Amino acid sequence: MNPEREIQAFVVNLTGINSSMLRNAPKFYEVAKRIVEITDDCILVAHNAQFDYRILSTEFRRLGFDYERKTLCTVELSKHLIPGQPSYSLGKLVRSLGIPVTDRHRASGDALATVKLFKMLLDKDTNKTIIKESVRLNPKLQLEPRHLDILEDLPSITGVYYIHNSDGEIVYIGKSNNIKKRINQHFTGTNHKSKKIQAQVHAVTYEATGSELVALLKESEEIKRNKPIFNRALRRSIFTHALYSFTDENDYINLKIDIADGRKKPITTFSNRQSGKSFIMNAVEDYNLCQKLAGLYKTKTSCFNFEIKACLGACVQKESPETYNKRVKSLIDKNSYSNKNMVIVDKGRDVDERSAILIENGVFKGIGFFNLNYQINNIEVLESIITPMQNNRDTQHIIQSYIRRNKRLKVIELKET
Structure with a gap:
């Protein structure tokens, strides 16, 4: 923007922007109408939002316009979440969090870095305080919403979705590989739960995850934290069977x-016996x-595979316990992450991003x-x-x-530092 005045020396030193660079930039009154349009019914998110909002309000006041918007400050949110x-300045904070930033102290670079920081803060806000408050305060959503209007704004992506009532409270949390399609199923369903959701839905918010694993973990965590009324009481576990091991009298x-x-520690768990x-x-x-030692073939003698020479004979002590157990331990090690330090890397929300578990x-x-x-x-x-x-x-289990x-x-195995 052209501020129509000389830029102070300390600002030039801080940003590297001088008056000659802004000679052909638009003046505030030339873009004011567009600012009003793009921020209508929105919450302004900024790093040190009080400063940015004060600048905007002052400039609009000079034009005789009373500019009022809700704001969210990523400095305050970062301090809490x-x-x-060591520092909450935008540059130092995003660097310490591994958020790439280009064009520092330029509108596009700082704005994109703030967007990425805000996404991370939304992820860390597991109680969903930010989203619930924004739904409650957003005047656009105080009208009786039509289901088609809600659906129109939803994407066909993988993520977690939150169905809110008119107070902004979350009444249902779900996960889907196609959020738009899943919400449409809620809105067209004829069962008891669907009809209750249809009667109370006031807004639907969502978080893209890219990864189905991240979506499953977020859904499980946030249902337990927020206890939405239409998520049926969670079963004590989402699995019924498990794989256990024991050493017999022959080692x-x-x-x-x-x-x-x-009471027992499983190697891994399953949704059902099959x-x-x-x-x-x-x-x-x-x-x-x-087959016999794997619990598939009940017999007091050899297993079926031994008869067709597909088993090396552990069932009748023809193969040594040391040799046989080595293979069993590889299976156990592959399917249990007990005592391991590792990161599971999966899809991210954008092409240049990955998720980490x-x-x-x-x-x-x-x-x-x-x-x-x-x-x-x-x-x-x-x-x-x-x-x-x-x-x-x-x-x-997930x-x-x-x-x-x-x-x-x-899967990346981590070395201890």
Whole structure:
């Protein structure tokens, strides 16, 4: 913008912008109408929003226009949601969080960096305070909404969606690989829950995740935190069966699919018995295991595979326990992240972004997003971009099931610093 006055020396030193660079830039009165249009019914988000809003209000007042908008300050939000940072200036903060910034102290560069920072803050706001407050305050949404109008603004992307009532409260949380299609199903459904949602829906907000795994983890975490009234009481777990191991009297490691028992530590978990059985059948083939010791073939003698020379004879002690157990341990190690430090890397929300799921010492720590140009093999750096989440049996099941289904998923083993 051309401020129609000389730029002070300290501003020139700070930004590198001088008066001659702005000679042909538009004057405020030339773009004022457009600013009013693009910010209509919007909340202004800025780093140190009080400063930017004061400048805008002052300029509009000079034109005789009373400019009023709600604001959100990413400095204040950052202090609350990312405490302990050495500096909250935009440049230093985004650098410490691994957010790439170009054209520093220019409108496009600073604005894009603020957008990326705000996205990270929305991710870290697991209580959804920012979104709930914005729905409640947005005057546009105080009218009776039509379902078609809500659908029109929704994208066909992977993410988590939030259905709000007129007070901004979240009444339902869901996850989908196509948010628009899923909300349409809620709006056209004829069952009891769908009709209740249709009667109360006032707005739908969403968070893109890019990754189905991130969406599943966010949905699980946020349902537990926000307890929406139309999310049915969560079952004690979203899995019913688990894989356990024990060593028999001959020192062979045996495997067994059984009903999940919270008192025992499973290797991995399954949604039902059939998926557990399919897993074991594939494992027997992939790792050349014994059907009898894998719990698939009940017999007091040899297993069927031994008869057709497809089993090396652990069932009748023809193969040594040491040799056999080595293969079983590889299977266990592959399907359990117990005591491991690792990052699961999956799709991001944009082409130049990836999602990161951090596991430290076998404990799920949380999720985050990083730019492709950013190194993520250091636990300390990772922790600054990660939104902390609860580690529980449900998250373990979600992660292990997803890894099993997605064989080509990238997993980075981390070295302790």
